[in-house]
Amino acid sequence: MAERGQEVPHGQSFVAQIDYERVRLETQYPKGELLLARVHKQPCAFELIAEFVHCDNRVIEPDEIVDLHQRGLKGFITAHKEIVTIFIEGPEHPYQIERGEHSVAEILAKVGKTPDGYVLLEEKDGPPLPLPPSIPVKISGCEMFYTQPQSGGSS
């Protein structure tokens, strides 16, 4: 309520349909990344596709600005990417990889390392923990990995 006791008008909001869900946005010109975020998805794992009338579809890049009022725009759908992004040694170091199961050696090879010299750690629901090289790692996109020199041994 304003000081004069009147309702403060809400800012203008815009509606977009994403995966058949209506979401409200504060701007008419959101970026693709923002639209994905409104349905709790990230560009490291998901693609945003704009659907137009006459069955015309177009992939929207994360940095691309979309006009929600553009002619013919029906809404958006999301799709799991086949080539996803993982991060090794921090979010500033992205790497592309096919979605699915990969060996620890394949992931370490992205940064020019091998299991002989390095341990691969994954940050998942807590701080990074070592991954045994004998178990395949399931990649869905957005996984965060770290490496650490091998530092112990059976005595």
Place this chain on the structure above:
Amino acid sequence: MPYPTEQTDELKGYCKKVSALPEAGVEYLYLEELRLPAGCTPAVCDALLCPVAKDGYPSRLYFAVQVSGQFARNWNGTVRIGEKNWFAFSWKVDLASPTLAQLLVAHLNGFAKEK
């Protein structure tokens, strides 16, 4: 606790609770429900981190049970601390001046490394 607070705080991410367990002149760190690496059974387990030299090792990590992982380990340490039995496998960590979290992860690497 004689260990730096920022280092013991860092350990809290790995387990439900961290507390000091002093016994026989050693300040152990009791790690309640420590998360273990993928492939371990059980997946979580109470553990005791001994960051100082003991039993001929520069540091040790004791577990409330003998954990099974991807590789067979030489469980050569059974001790009674805080009125409980604890088990450790032969694993020597050779890091120079590690933080407590680095030391813990280096011990957990024992489940992810063949030898």
